[in-house]
Amino acid sequence: MGDISKSNRALFDLDLLRALVTVADCGSFTVAATRLHSTQSTISQKLRRLEDLAGHRLLDRGARDVRPTDIGETVLGYARRMLALNEELAEALSSGGAPITIRFGVPEDFAAGRTTRLLAEFSRDHPRVKLEVSSGLSRALGEGYDRGELDLVLVKQRRGSREGVACWPEPMCWIDGAASPAFGNEPVPLVAFPPRGLYREDMIDAIEALGRAWRISFTSSSLGGIQAAVGDGLGISLLPARAVTAAHVVLGPESGLPVIDSIELVLLHRPSADPEVKVLAAMLVRMLGEAQA
Template sequence: MGDIQKSNRSIFDLDLLRALVTVADCGSFTAAATRLHSTQSTISQKVRRLEELAGQRLLDRGVRDARPTDIGETVLGYARRMLALNEELAAALSGEGAGTTIRIGVPEDFAAGRTTRLLADFSRDHPRVKLEVSSGLSRGLAESYDRGELDLVLVKQRRGSREGLACWPEPMCWIDAAAAPTFAQDPVPLVAFPPRGLYREDMIDAVEALGRRWRISFTSSSLGGIQAAVADGLGISLLPARAVTAAHVVLGPASGLPVVDSIERVLLQRPSAEPEVKTLAAMLVRMLGEEPA
């Protein structure tokens, strides 16, 4: 009897539960190991130990991912509550105010304005949640999400490339400088994001389809840098409609440049995410769904 009681108590080892929750959140043992500053084998051993103590298989392990079983989902619910209570106790004893941290990734053109106002509203309703926001190129944000470094991300992608919680079309515009236009130059100067940037190949393909020569005149990983370079007459660019400023002129059908309608925004959130993450994701879905097309 004593051995059984000891075994049951061991099931609730917070270190083992944390390993399970992190694997479920990240979707893989490799990403979970990165988040926990551990090794893949150590995380795997902890989850296996928990499964042995529970007498149940808690994760379905695929070649590249790991998903909770039905009983695993039940254990995850209790595990999250136990870990949250542990953090609350630690915070109460140390005097710290925050409990949960949500790591969010958004493209640069969403890192201010309505997004920050929404995050402020969320923070007022969830004062114990700490928000960490990263902005950058969509490809980098998606890779960070896949590594388990971000909990919730908004990225831009080719239409239908990846399924997400919700997606919306991303209207695009060809822009030139209002004061010193450059489209008539030969070769056409292009202001672009770095190689592998989402719009770069669209720009090159479109100009070549016109039979025009081109050159990359300016490269920046910053949206603000691209906007300023075009406005100051360094070349034309292709940007989301929301990024067009008064210093730009939109190149319409008369330019011969094609309409680019292959880009969409997608919100990525793991099904096993914590309730606070799901609440914030729902708020973002409502906000993005209210934006004009």
């Protein structure tokens, strides 16, 4: 018996490996045959076939018992693991299908509170589903979805940019620092998301329409960073109404700033998405619909 060529590796039959494990555990071909509801000659044939595949003698057949060789002990270790994995797969398939992963992208201002409670409820009801949740700017989430890196996304967009499972208007507010207002400064300091951020151009266009000069005083890709910068007096910003905190004051019509009503939320998944993705999407639709009511 020689080494197995690397270019022609053996594929080990689980039935042969089960025969090896049973004989080793029983110490006898006769007892192993009874346990496997087979015959001694059949078990012997399976062990010979396995030894041919392995290229090594795996069992020492003594007068009174059967013991694994050193190589046999190595093969036994792998055989037990392979049989255990086979059992795990069979169990997964018999209990409703193999585990799946849902990759869900959500804007930062939706990444806590009601959303995480809903995700926890979904996980309790679907224990075999692995959730991978990413939060970030809508532009990055949309690009990740288009590349196939996300299965389900909630993103903000210009109204009507793309059709989704459902969409909702996104009320916006102009905000300033409650303790240290900055709107009266010249030029007007703006706290903004990075270039190509969804609200950045709206802010600049609105300030220029008032005939006032402006400057970007603070940039952050984090919603928390934008909220803190405005609250601490670094400038004004344009944010969803839900992101207004006690550290902010809302700039109303008296400021001359326009109402921004061109932003919407849209939920996206592919028509071919797994049923579990569609279940989670339906839960999100209900949650967001209740929030709009």
